[in-house]
Amino acid sequence: MNRRNFIHITATSLAFSALPILPALSHNVTKYKTALVGSGWWGMNILRCAIQAGESKVVALCDVDENQLKKANEEVTKLCSDQPKIYRDYREMLAKEKPEIVIVATPDHWHALCCIAAIESGANVYVEKPVGHTVMEGRAMVNAARKYNRTVQVGTHRRVSPHNISGMDFLKSGKAGKIGMVRAFVHYGGGAGEKLPEIAPPKGLDWDFWCGPAPLHSYNAGIHPRGFRQYMDFANGQLGDWGIHWIDQVLWWTEEKYPKKIFSTGGRAIKKDSTDAPDHQVAIWKFEDFTLEWEHRLFAGNEAEKTNVGCYFYGTEGTFHMGWLDGWTFYPSNKNKPIIHEDAKLNEPDSQNIKELWANFLDCIKTGKRPASDIEIGHRSSNVALLGNLSMKLGRSIDWDGEKEIILNDPEANKLLRRDYRGNWVYPS
Numbered sequence: 001m002n003r004r005n006f007i008h009i010t011a012t013s014l015a016f017s018a019l020p021i022l023p024a025l026s027h028n029v030t031k032y033k034t035a036l037v038g039s040g041w042w043g044m045n046i047l048r049c050a051i052q053a054g055e056s057k058v059v060a061l062c063d064v065d066e067n068q069l070k071k072a073n074e075e076v077t078k079l080c081s082d083q084p085k086i087y088r089d090y091r092e093m094l095a096k097e098k099p100e101i102v103i104v105a106t107p108d109h110w111h112a113l114c115c116i117a118a119i120e121s122g123a124n125v126y127v128e129k130p131v132g133h134t135v136m137e138g139r140a141m142v143n144a145a146r147k148y149n150r151t152v153q154v155g156t157h158r159r160v161s162p163h164n165i166s167g168m169d170f171l172k173s174g175k176a177g178k179i180g181m182v183r184a185f186v187h188y189g190g191g192a193g194e195k196l197p198e199i200a201p202p203k204g205l206d207w208d209f210w211c212g213p214a215p216l217h218s219y220n221a222g223i224h225p226r227g228f229r230q231y232m233d234f235a236n237g238q239l240g241d242w243g244i245h246w247i248d249q250v251l252w253w254t255e256e257k258y259p260k261k262i263f264s265t266g267g268r269a270i271k272k273d274s275t276d277a278p279d280h281q282v283a284i285w286k287f288e289d290f291t292l293e294w295e296h297r298l299f300a301g302n303e304a305e306k307t308n309v310g311c312y313f314y315g316t317e318g319t320f321h322m323g324w325l326d327g328w329t330f331y332p333s334n335k336n337k338p339i340i341h342e343d344a345k346l347n348e349p350d351s352q353n354i355k356e357l358w359a360n361f362l363d364c365i366k367t368g369k370r371p372a373s374d375i376e377i378g379h380r381s382s383n384v385a386l387l388g389n390l391s392m393k394l395g396r397s398i399d400w401d402g403e404k405e406i407i408l409n410d411p412e413a414n415k416l417l418r419r420d421y422r423g424n425w426v427y428p429s
């Protein structure tokens, strides 16, 4: 789709603005004006659930890539009778549509600006993880949610997955005994890879806008869509992408809100491609009562280890594995006792529980309760991952004051809790 077509879609869609948009939650109408910012893979997974829940009227789709928008728009118009308007700039979309719900499913470096602008415009927000690209972005998101009293749900759907809930009940009931250590991990195979040629961005993609507040990179076909995860200016590698899901499970289990001491190391022992995130990494977080360890590897994928994703809780009564596709399993220390297992209950596509998280989001909008993956919870879990990367970047351990959200006695480290934005974009405070 070229620029002319893009404008055409906007103009066509504008024609529908003449249609009355019904207010949400009046006596007989319960549809929320809903907008999607970032209409790629996961954004569409969320929007599909929103449509299926039957309480959303899709008023806008917003993306800086017309190719993504075109696909998304085609799907929405097949799924329901809504005729969303098409936008490139989320600020224009928020000003014109005044949505009541905004889904933010952009790459990570955009979460904070889009989420805060949506909150300030009066919307409730479902924002993807990790909440911010740097720690202080997440803090600004929490502050905005509280200041404007909006419901802000983070996309950590494992908080509402049936097997994660029953697994957490098992752990919290003490059946695994006293837990002194947790090991979270994600291991995938892969090889060195090859450098991708730097080419002109595809027609219809506003690459400068895509990079936004982050440094402007040369475009290569591996970054967008979906490949940004392994570029540290736009995301936080495997720890920021996958790690936060498992860290979130650990923070759900423990009474502690944050770690006290953090150390991480890793590197790019194998990868030779265009990405720059570590291809292997180890991180250790010292909590008051236990130690959390993270490991990831993007090579040596094989069946030597029993499972490649999840976290092991090591207790005096046995070892509990919280997994994904493989549910949860408890291996008792006493060999005479049976292994206990529960299968996962996941939704397709992509084996997730967005439907349940969306239902909780809607319920909390109505009741004013804090959602299962409230922004503050997501912020704390994101911080654990981001602080791991921060330690790896510095090459030394850091001491974290989680109440004040500062690193103790280390001015150089504290500077990395935020970063300078490019051009006219302003870092949120």
Ligand SMILES: NC(=O)c1ccc[n+]([C@@H]2O[C@H](COP(=O)([O-])OP(=O)(O)OC[C@H]3O[C@@H](n4cnc5c(N)ncnc54)[C@H](O)[C@@H]3O)[C@@H](O)[C@H]2O)c1
Binding pocket: 037, 038, 039, 040, 041, 042, 043, 062, 063, 064, 065, 068, 088, 090, 105, 106, 107, 108, 110, 128, 129, 130, 155, 156, 157, 209, 210, 212, 224, 225, 226, 227, 241, 352
């Ligand atoms: N909770 C989960 O289990 C889960 C799973 C997958 C992805 N995610 C998260 O979802 C987010 C999106 O990931 P994805 O795999 O769908 O990526 P994607 O590349 O498929 O989609 C992101 C879209 O955002 C668009 N975009 C970039 N800047 C924008 C801006 N300023 N305004 C509007 N649109 C913009 C891109 O053009 C792209 O179409 C990431 O934060 C990722 O961590 C979460």
